[in-house]
Amino acid sequence: MTRGIKLFTLFNIQIALDYSWFIVFALFGWSLSYGYFPHYAPGFDKTTYLALGFSSAFLIFVCVLIHELSHSLVSNSLGHKVKRITLFIFGGIAEMTREPDTASVELKIAVAGPIASALLAAIFYTLAKLAATPDPSATEALLTYLGLVNTMLCIFNLIPGFPLDGGRILRALWWGYTGNIDSATRAASRIGVGFALILIVLGFMQIFSGNIVGGLWAVLIGFFIQRAAEGGYRQLQYQQALSGVLVRELMSSTVVSIPGELKLERAIEQYFLVHHHVSFPVIVDGKPVGLITLGHIRSLGHGQWSNTTVREAMDPLTSVTVLTPETKVIDAVGMISRGTLGRAVVIKEGRVVGMLSRGDIMRLLELKTVLKE
Numbered sequence: 001m002t003r004g005i006k007l008f009t010l011f012n013i014q015i016a017l018d019y020s021w022f023i024v025f026a027l028f029g030w031s032l033s034y035g036y037f038p039h040y041a042p043g044f045d046k047t048t049y050l051a052l053g054f055s056s057a058f059l060i061f062v063c064v065l066i067h068e069l070s071h072s073l074v075s076n077s078l079g080h081k082v083k084r085i086t087l088f089i090f091g092g093i094a095e096m097t098r099e100p101d102t103a104s105v106e107l108k109i110a111v112a113g114p115i116a117s118a119l120l121a122a123i124f125y126t127l128a129k130l131a132a133t134p135d136p137s138a139t140e141a142l143l144t145y146l147g148l149v150n151t152m153l154c155i156f157n158l159i160p161g162f163p164l165d166g167g168r169i170l171r172a173l174w175w176g177y178t179g180n181i182d183s184a185t186r187a188a189s190r191i192g193v194g195f196a197l198i199l200i201v202l203g204f205m206q207i208f209s210g211n212i213v214g215g216l217w218a219v220l221i222g223f224f225i226q227r228a229a230e231g232g233y234r235q236l237q238y239q240q241a242l243s244g245v246l247v248r249e250l251m252s253s254t255v256v257s258i259p260g261e262l263k264l265e266r267a268i269e270q271y272f273l274v275h276h277h278v279s280f281p282v283i284v285d286g287k288p289v290g291l292i293t294l295g296h297i298r299s300l301g302h303g304q305w306s307n308t309t310v311r312e313a314m315d316p317l318t319s320v321t322v323l324t325p326e327t328k329v330i331d332a333v334g335m336i337s338r339g340t341l342g343r344a345v346v347i348k349e350g351r352v353v354g355m356l357s358r359g360d361i362m363r364l365l366e367l368k369t370v371l372k373e
């Protein structure tokens with residue numbers, strides 16, 4: 001679902017970095033080194049400003065990580081396991097294995113992050129006071145800046161638009177009050193989109209009046225919130241549509257397997273052209289060993305079809321997504337999207353009993369969302 005670079009594991013949670021982070025890191029480092037620090041902490045040389053700018057950019061990352069971790073630890077302690085956190089510079093996404101099932105759980109998870117940021121702000125401001133000297137002090141400038149960053153992180157995340165923390169708090173309160181998570185999420189998402197649009201408009205106004213960097217930030221953050229707000233509501237719809245559905249109810253169970261030793265030429269004639277499937281499980285000695293798709297055949301030239309066996313062309317089972325009939329479809333979605341083939345083999349007691357593709361899941365989603373409207 002999320003692209004990014006895996007960094008390390010903390011408290012059993014995989015910490016990953018979104019690619020966008022590198023761009024934003026460079027922008028932050030640069031604008032702090034040449035803009036913020038020379039303006040608010042005058043009297044240092046260029047090297048000091050660069051060191052201040054880029055170490056701040058890195059420490060912002062640490063502060064965002066602490067913010068997200070505090071959500072995740074509360075979530076884990078309430079039984080909603082978080083497996084992975086993906087960090088952007090002004091936020092992160094903690095991937096919960098399932099959405100909170102009561103309003104009070106949601107509320108507790110949502111407030112943890114802003115509380116952590118507020119505490120960090122207090123700590124950094126206090127340290128800055130302690131580090132203060134009569135002469136300009138780079139340490140003091142850095143600590144004051146981190147105090148400011150955490151204050152901003154706290155306030156930014158409290159914007160009442162879902163899926164920001166403030167939006168989650170709003171949703172939890174609305175949900176607790178009305179008992180209807182759907183209308184609560186829709187309302188919180190709409191407010192989120194509204195805030196985003198206001199930010200984008202204000203950002204463009206700033207750009208046109210000459211404050212290009214500040215305006216660009218506002219526009220960028222606006223787009224980020226808008227995307228997240230719309231995505232957040234869609235995700236809830238998906239989760240509701242898929243909840244409780246098992247792989248065996250959705251998989252296609254009329255499975256035809258191809259013997260692994262067959263030449264591709266024969267496989268095309270006797271299987272692909274006869275059964276009109278785009279993928280087949282591959283069997284050797286009655287056991288599943290892999291999956292062959294039209295893509296595998298296409299990637300080999302016509303000339304190789306007569307001297308290549310199915311087994312040589314297929315993806316071995318170790319690199320294929322394997323599900324059981326009892327796997328929840330909602331878990332299967334993530335597993336299939338992490339794979340490269342867009343489909344999974346369903347295996348029970350060593351036998352292939354079905355196939356499930358991303359298309360099958362999308363059809364169900366479409367059906368359920370259309371019928372619900």
Ligand SMILES: [Zn+2]
Pocket residue numbers: 067068071113114157165
């Ligand atoms: Zn948060």
